[in-house]
Amino acid sequence: MSEGIELDLNEMPYPPPQNVIQAARDSLEYLNRYTELSAIRRIRELLADYAGVAGEQIVIGPGSDLLLREIVLCFAAGRKAVMASPTFLPTVQVARRFAGQLVSIRLSQPEFSLAKEPLLEELTEPSLVIIDNPNNPTGRLLLDRETVENILDMPDTLLVVDEAYFEFSGLTFAELVAEHANLALARTLDKAFGLAGARIGYLIAGQTFLDAFSTSFAFLPQPSLQAATEALLHPGYMWKNVQSIMYEREGLCRELEILGAVVFQSSTNFLLVRSKTPSLADELRDRGVLVMDVSNQLGPGFIRLAVGTPEDNDAFIRAYRSIMERKGQETIYE
Secondary structure, three states: OOOOEEOOOOOOOOOOOHHHHHHHHHHHHHOOOOOOHHHHHHHHHHHHHHHOOOHHHEEEEOOHHHHHHHHHHHHOOOOEEEEEEOOOHHHHHHHHHHOOEEEEEEOEOOOOEOOHHHHHHOOOOOEEEEEEOOOOOOOOOOOOHHHHHHHHOOOOEEEEEEOOOHHHHOOOOHHHHHHOOOEEEEEEOOOOOOOOOOOOEEEEEOHHHHHHOOOOOOOOOHHHHHHHHHHHHOOHHHHHHHHHHHHHHHHHHHHHHHOOOEEOOOOOOEEEEEOOOOOHHHHHHHOOEEOEEOHHHHOOOEEEEEOOOHHHHHHHHHHHHHHHHHHHHHHHHO
Protein backbone atom coordinates (compact mmCIF):
# COMPACT_ATOMS: atom_id res chain seq x y z
CA MET A 1 0.00 0.00 0.00
CA SER A 2 1.15 3.56 -0.69
CA GLU A 3 2.21 5.73 2.21
CA GLY A 4 0.54 8.73 0.62
CA ILE A 5 -3.10 9.80 0.64
CA GLU A 6 -4.57 7.90 -2.30
CA LEU A 7 -7.10 9.97 -4.22
CA ASP A 8 -6.04 8.80 -7.68
CA LEU A 9 -8.07 5.63 -8.38
CA ASN A 10 -11.66 6.64 -7.53
CA GLU A 11 -11.85 4.10 -4.70
CA MET A 12 -14.28 4.21 -1.81
CA PRO A 13 -12.14 5.41 1.12
CA TYR A 14 -14.19 3.58 3.74
CA PRO A 15 -13.44 -0.13 4.31
CA PRO A 16 -16.24 -2.73 4.11
CA PRO A 17 -18.17 -3.42 7.31
CA GLN A 18 -17.11 -6.30 9.54
CA ASN A 19 -19.87 -8.62 8.36
CA VAL A 20 -18.58 -8.34 4.77
CA ILE A 21 -14.99 -8.88 5.83
CA GLN A 22 -16.03 -11.87 7.93
CA ALA A 23 -17.92 -13.41 5.02
CA ALA A 24 -14.78 -13.27 2.90
CA ARG A 25 -12.67 -14.64 5.74
CA ASP A 26 -15.03 -17.56 6.38
CA SER A 27 -14.70 -18.68 2.76
CA LEU A 28 -10.92 -18.99 2.87
CA GLU A 29 -11.03 -22.56 4.17
CA TYR A 30 -12.70 -23.59 0.90
CA LEU A 31 -10.02 -22.19 -1.41
CA ASN A 32 -9.25 -25.69 -2.63
CA ARG A 33 -12.73 -25.86 -4.16
CA TYR A 34 -14.27 -24.14 -7.13
CA THR A 35 -17.14 -21.84 -6.33
CA GLU A 36 -20.43 -23.71 -6.24
CA LEU A 37 -22.91 -22.77 -8.94
CA SER A 38 -25.50 -22.15 -6.23
CA ALA A 39 -23.35 -19.23 -5.01
CA ILE A 40 -23.27 -17.82 -8.56
CA ARG A 41 -27.05 -18.15 -8.84
CA ARG A 42 -27.49 -16.48 -5.44
CA ILE A 43 -25.45 -13.40 -6.31
CA ARG A 44 -27.16 -13.13 -9.70
CA GLU A 45 -30.51 -13.08 -7.89
CA LEU A 46 -29.31 -10.42 -5.49
CA LEU A 47 -27.88 -8.27 -8.27
CA ALA A 48 -31.08 -8.62 -10.29
CA ASP A 49 -33.17 -7.59 -7.29
CA TYR A 50 -30.83 -4.66 -6.62
CA ALA A 51 -30.97 -3.51 -10.26
CA GLY A 52 -34.69 -4.17 -10.68
CA VAL A 53 -34.28 -6.57 -13.59
CA ALA A 54 -34.78 -10.27 -14.28
CA GLY A 55 -32.10 -12.67 -13.08
CA GLU A 56 -31.42 -14.00 -16.57
CA GLN A 57 -30.31 -10.48 -17.62
CA ILE A 58 -27.34 -10.52 -15.23
CA VAL A 59 -23.82 -11.55 -16.28
CA ILE A 60 -21.15 -11.57 -13.56
CA GLY A 61 -17.45 -11.17 -14.20
CA PRO A 62 -14.09 -10.27 -12.61
CA GLY A 63 -14.53 -6.50 -12.81
CA SER A 64 -16.56 -4.37 -15.19
CA ASP A 65 -13.40 -3.37 -17.08
CA LEU A 66 -12.83 -7.00 -18.08
CA LEU A 67 -16.47 -7.38 -19.05
CA LEU A 68 -16.09 -4.34 -21.30
CA ARG A 69 -12.95 -5.87 -22.76
CA GLU A 70 -14.82 -9.09 -23.51
CA ILE A 71 -17.58 -7.14 -25.23
CA VAL A 72 -15.03 -5.47 -27.49
CA LEU A 73 -13.40 -8.81 -28.26
CA CYS A 74 -16.78 -10.41 -29.03
CA PHE A 75 -18.37 -7.68 -31.10
CA ALA A 76 -15.88 -5.08 -32.36
CA ALA A 77 -14.26 -7.03 -35.19
CA GLY A 78 -15.88 -5.86 -38.40
CA ARG A 79 -17.69 -3.07 -36.58
CA LYS A 80 -17.02 0.59 -36.04
CA ALA A 81 -16.38 1.31 -32.36
CA VAL A 82 -17.76 4.70 -31.33
CA MET A 83 -16.75 6.24 -28.00
CA ALA A 84 -16.61 9.59 -26.24
CA SER A 85 -13.28 11.37 -25.81
CA PRO A 86 -11.98 11.50 -23.18
CA THR A 87 -13.24 8.26 -21.64
CA PHE A 88 -12.06 5.23 -19.65
CA LEU A 89 -8.66 4.56 -21.21
CA PRO A 90 -8.41 0.73 -20.89
CA THR A 91 -11.54 0.32 -23.03
CA VAL A 92 -10.16 2.73 -25.62
CA GLN A 93 -6.92 0.77 -25.81
CA VAL A 94 -8.72 -2.51 -26.43
CA ALA A 95 -11.02 -0.95 -29.03
CA ARG A 96 -8.09 0.64 -30.83
CA ARG A 97 -6.50 -2.78 -31.20
CA PHE A 98 -9.48 -4.99 -32.03
CA ALA A 99 -12.23 -2.83 -33.59
CA GLY A 100 -12.57 -2.54 -37.33
CA GLN A 101 -12.43 1.24 -36.85
CA LEU A 102 -12.37 3.49 -33.78
CA VAL A 103 -14.19 6.83 -33.84
CA SER A 104 -13.90 9.19 -30.87
CA ILE A 105 -16.49 11.94 -30.38
CA ARG A 106 -14.75 14.77 -28.56
CA LEU A 107 -16.72 16.17 -25.62
CA SER A 108 -17.55 19.85 -26.01
CA GLN A 109 -15.89 22.20 -23.53
CA PRO A 110 -16.50 23.87 -21.18
CA GLU A 111 -19.56 21.74 -20.32
CA PHE A 112 -18.00 18.47 -21.53
CA SER A 113 -21.25 17.53 -23.25
CA LEU A 114 -21.67 14.85 -25.90
CA ALA A 115 -23.02 16.16 -29.18
CA LYS A 116 -25.94 13.97 -30.21
CA GLU A 117 -26.02 14.57 -33.96
CA PRO A 118 -22.34 13.80 -34.72
CA LEU A 119 -22.74 10.60 -32.70
CA LEU A 120 -25.81 9.42 -34.59
CA GLU A 121 -24.26 10.36 -37.93
CA GLU A 122 -21.50 7.81 -37.29
CA LEU A 123 -24.00 4.95 -36.97
CA THR A 124 -24.70 4.32 -40.65
CA GLU A 125 -22.81 1.00 -40.64
CA PRO A 126 -22.47 -1.85 -38.12
CA SER A 127 -21.37 -0.15 -34.91
CA LEU A 128 -20.51 -0.80 -31.29
CA VAL A 129 -21.13 2.28 -29.15
CA ILE A 130 -19.55 2.36 -25.68
CA ILE A 131 -20.34 5.41 -23.54
CA ASP A 132 -19.54 5.87 -19.86
CA ASN A 133 -22.40 7.62 -18.09
CA PRO A 134 -21.28 9.41 -15.96
CA ASN A 135 -18.08 9.99 -17.86
CA ASN A 136 -14.62 9.28 -16.53
CA PRO A 137 -12.66 11.57 -16.15
CA THR A 138 -15.06 14.52 -16.38
CA GLY A 139 -17.75 13.24 -14.00
CA ARG A 140 -20.48 14.48 -16.33
CA LEU A 141 -23.64 12.69 -17.46
CA LEU A 142 -23.49 12.30 -21.24
CA LEU A 143 -26.67 10.40 -22.10
CA ASP A 144 -30.38 10.86 -21.56
CA ARG A 145 -33.20 8.44 -22.35
CA GLU A 146 -34.05 10.04 -25.70
CA THR A 147 -30.47 9.78 -26.95
CA VAL A 148 -30.19 6.18 -25.78
CA GLU A 149 -33.39 5.23 -27.61
CA ASN A 150 -32.18 7.01 -30.75
CA ILE A 151 -28.96 5.00 -30.70
CA LEU A 152 -30.80 1.72 -30.09
CA ASP A 153 -33.06 2.40 -33.06
CA MET A 154 -30.12 2.64 -35.45
CA PRO A 155 -29.75 -0.49 -37.64
CA ASP A 156 -27.09 -3.03 -36.64
CA THR A 157 -25.92 -0.93 -33.70
CA LEU A 158 -25.00 -2.25 -30.26
CA LEU A 159 -24.93 0.10 -27.28
CA VAL A 160 -23.00 -0.44 -24.06
CA VAL A 161 -23.43 2.09 -21.27
CA ASP A 162 -20.81 1.99 -18.52
CA GLU A 163 -22.72 2.77 -15.31
CA ALA A 164 -19.78 2.28 -12.93
CA TYR A 165 -20.88 5.34 -10.93
CA PHE A 166 -24.63 4.65 -10.98
CA GLU A 167 -24.99 4.88 -7.19
CA PHE A 168 -23.67 8.45 -7.27
CA SER A 169 -25.56 9.63 -10.36
CA GLY A 170 -28.89 7.91 -9.71
CA LEU A 171 -29.41 7.53 -13.48
CA THR A 172 -29.79 4.15 -15.15
CA PHE A 173 -31.30 2.72 -18.33
CA ALA A 174 -31.92 -0.70 -16.80
CA GLU A 175 -35.64 -0.54 -17.59
CA LEU A 176 -34.83 -0.50 -21.33
CA VAL A 177 -32.76 -3.69 -21.42
CA ALA A 178 -35.64 -6.17 -21.52
CA GLU A 179 -37.03 -4.53 -24.67
CA HIS A 180 -33.71 -3.99 -26.45
CA ALA A 181 -31.50 -6.98 -27.27
CA ASN A 182 -28.80 -4.56 -28.43
CA LEU A 183 -28.35 -2.80 -25.05
CA ALA A 184 -26.04 -3.71 -22.17
CA LEU A 185 -25.13 -1.82 -19.01
CA ALA A 186 -21.82 -2.41 -17.22
CA ARG A 187 -21.67 -1.94 -13.46
CA THR A 188 -19.26 -2.71 -10.64
CA LEU A 189 -19.11 -3.27 -6.89
CA ASP A 190 -15.66 -1.63 -6.87
CA LYS A 191 -16.85 1.94 -6.31
CA ALA A 192 -19.89 2.59 -4.12
CA PHE A 193 -19.77 -0.81 -2.41
CA GLY A 194 -16.09 -0.37 -1.57
CA LEU A 195 -15.07 -3.79 -2.92
CA ALA A 196 -12.35 -2.80 -5.39
CA GLY A 197 -10.13 -5.58 -4.07
CA ALA A 198 -12.85 -8.18 -4.70
CA ARG A 199 -13.20 -7.32 -8.41
CA ILE A 200 -16.85 -8.13 -8.99
CA GLY A 201 -18.48 -6.54 -12.02
CA TYR A 202 -21.73 -7.32 -13.77
CA LEU A 203 -23.68 -6.65 -16.92
CA ILE A 204 -27.38 -5.96 -17.22
CA ALA A 205 -27.54 -7.39 -20.69
CA GLY A 206 -29.91 -7.64 -23.62
CA GLN A 207 -30.22 -10.94 -25.47
CA THR A 208 -27.53 -10.23 -28.07
CA PHE A 209 -24.98 -9.83 -25.29
CA LEU A 210 -26.37 -12.72 -23.24
CA ASP A 211 -25.86 -15.09 -26.16
CA ALA A 212 -22.15 -14.19 -26.24
CA PHE A 213 -21.67 -14.52 -22.47
CA SER A 214 -23.73 -17.64 -21.82
CA THR A 215 -20.76 -19.73 -20.61
CA SER A 216 -18.34 -17.03 -19.46
CA PHE A 217 -17.00 -16.58 -15.94
CA ALA A 218 -18.77 -19.59 -14.41
CA PHE A 219 -16.30 -19.58 -11.49
CA LEU A 220 -15.16 -16.58 -9.48
CA PRO A 221 -13.10 -16.45 -6.27
CA GLN A 222 -14.91 -17.65 -3.16
CA PRO A 223 -13.91 -14.67 -0.95
CA SER A 224 -14.97 -12.14 -3.58
CA LEU A 225 -18.38 -13.74 -4.11
CA GLN A 226 -19.08 -14.15 -0.41
CA ALA A 227 -18.08 -10.56 0.35
CA ALA A 228 -20.24 -9.27 -2.52
CA THR A 229 -23.20 -11.41 -1.45
CA GLU A 230 -23.03 -10.11 2.10
CA ALA A 231 -22.72 -6.51 0.90
CA LEU A 232 -25.78 -6.89 -1.34
CA LEU A 233 -27.77 -8.38 1.53
CA HIS A 234 -27.10 -5.26 3.59
CA PRO A 235 -26.85 -2.30 1.16
CA GLY A 236 -27.62 0.32 3.81
CA TYR A 237 -23.93 0.64 4.71
CA MET A 238 -23.10 1.40 1.08
CA TRP A 239 -25.82 4.03 0.74
CA LYS A 240 -24.63 5.73 3.93
CA ASN A 241 -21.11 5.95 2.49
CA VAL A 242 -22.44 7.29 -0.81
CA GLN A 243 -24.20 10.10 1.03
CA SER A 244 -21.02 10.88 2.96
CA ILE A 245 -18.98 11.05 -0.24
CA MET A 246 -21.50 13.34 -1.93
CA TYR A 247 -21.50 15.65 1.11
CA GLU A 248 -17.69 15.74 1.15
CA ARG A 249 -17.63 16.30 -2.62
CA GLU A 250 -19.61 19.51 -2.28
CA GLY A 251 -17.34 20.73 0.52
CA LEU A 252 -14.24 20.04 -1.57
CA CYS A 253 -15.77 21.91 -4.47
CA ARG A 254 -16.40 25.01 -2.35
CA GLU A 255 -12.89 24.97 -0.84
CA LEU A 256 -11.22 24.59 -4.23
CA GLU A 257 -13.23 27.40 -5.78
CA ILE A 258 -12.22 29.68 -2.90
CA LEU A 259 -8.61 28.82 -3.74
CA GLY A 260 -9.13 29.82 -7.38
CA ALA A 261 -9.49 26.42 -9.02
CA VAL A 262 -12.05 25.62 -11.69
CA VAL A 263 -14.15 22.67 -10.49
CA PHE A 264 -16.52 20.87 -12.83
CA GLN A 265 -19.92 19.57 -11.79
CA SER A 266 -19.75 15.86 -10.97
CA SER A 267 -22.23 12.98 -10.75
CA THR A 268 -19.57 10.62 -9.40
CA ASN A 269 -17.28 10.13 -6.40
CA PHE A 270 -14.56 12.28 -7.98
CA LEU A 271 -14.01 15.82 -9.19
CA LEU A 272 -12.37 17.15 -12.33
CA VAL A 273 -10.26 20.15 -11.35
CA ARG A 274 -8.31 22.67 -13.42
CA SER A 275 -5.69 24.98 -11.97
CA LYS A 276 -3.09 27.33 -13.41
CA THR A 277 -0.33 25.00 -12.23
CA PRO A 278 0.64 22.55 -15.02
CA SER A 279 2.67 20.38 -12.65
CA LEU A 280 -0.08 20.19 -10.02
CA ALA A 281 -0.22 16.38 -9.80
CA ASP A 282 3.54 16.13 -9.35
CA GLU A 283 3.59 18.85 -6.71
CA LEU A 284 0.77 17.19 -4.79
CA ARG A 285 2.64 13.87 -4.96
CA ASP A 286 5.67 15.58 -3.45
CA ARG A 287 3.43 16.51 -0.52
CA GLY A 288 2.15 12.96 -0.09
CA VAL A 289 -1.19 13.34 -1.91
CA LEU A 290 -1.84 11.17 -4.98
CA VAL A 291 -4.28 12.37 -7.66
CA MET A 292 -4.72 11.39 -11.31
CA ASP A 293 -2.99 13.63 -13.82
CA VAL A 294 -5.34 13.88 -16.82
CA SER A 295 -3.48 16.67 -18.59
CA ASN A 296 -2.62 14.27 -21.43
CA GLN A 297 -6.36 13.97 -22.15
CA LEU A 298 -7.62 17.46 -21.31
CA GLY A 299 -4.68 19.85 -21.20
CA PRO A 300 -2.24 21.35 -18.68
CA GLY A 301 -3.43 21.77 -15.11
CA PHE A 302 -6.23 19.17 -15.20
CA ILE A 303 -6.40 16.60 -12.41
CA ARG A 304 -9.00 14.04 -11.39
CA LEU A 305 -9.49 13.95 -7.64
CA ALA A 306 -11.32 11.13 -5.85
CA VAL A 307 -13.31 12.24 -2.81
CA GLY A 308 -11.77 10.78 0.34
CA THR A 309 -12.52 10.79 4.03
CA PRO A 310 -12.85 14.20 5.74
CA GLU A 311 -9.26 13.78 6.94
CA ASP A 312 -8.02 12.93 3.44
CA ASN A 313 -9.85 15.87 1.95
CA ASP A 314 -8.49 18.28 4.55
CA ALA A 315 -4.96 17.04 3.82
CA PHE A 316 -5.52 17.59 0.10
CA ILE A 317 -6.76 21.14 0.67
CA ARG A 318 -3.76 21.92 2.88
CA ALA A 319 -1.41 20.62 0.20
CA TYR A 320 -3.22 22.49 -2.56
CA ARG A 321 -3.22 25.72 -0.54
CA SER A 322 0.50 25.33 0.11
CA ILE A 323 1.17 24.99 -3.61
CA MET A 324 -0.96 28.01 -4.47
CA GLU A 325 0.66 30.15 -1.78
CA ARG A 326 4.13 29.25 -3.02
CA LYS A 327 3.10 30.03 -6.60
CA GLY A 328 1.81 33.40 -5.43
CA GLN A 329 5.11 34.20 -3.73
CA GLU A 330 7.04 33.20 -6.84
CA THR A 331 4.87 35.54 -8.91
CA ILE A 332 5.54 38.42 -6.48
CA TYR A 333 9.31 37.89 -6.60
CA GLU A 334 9.52 37.51 -10.38
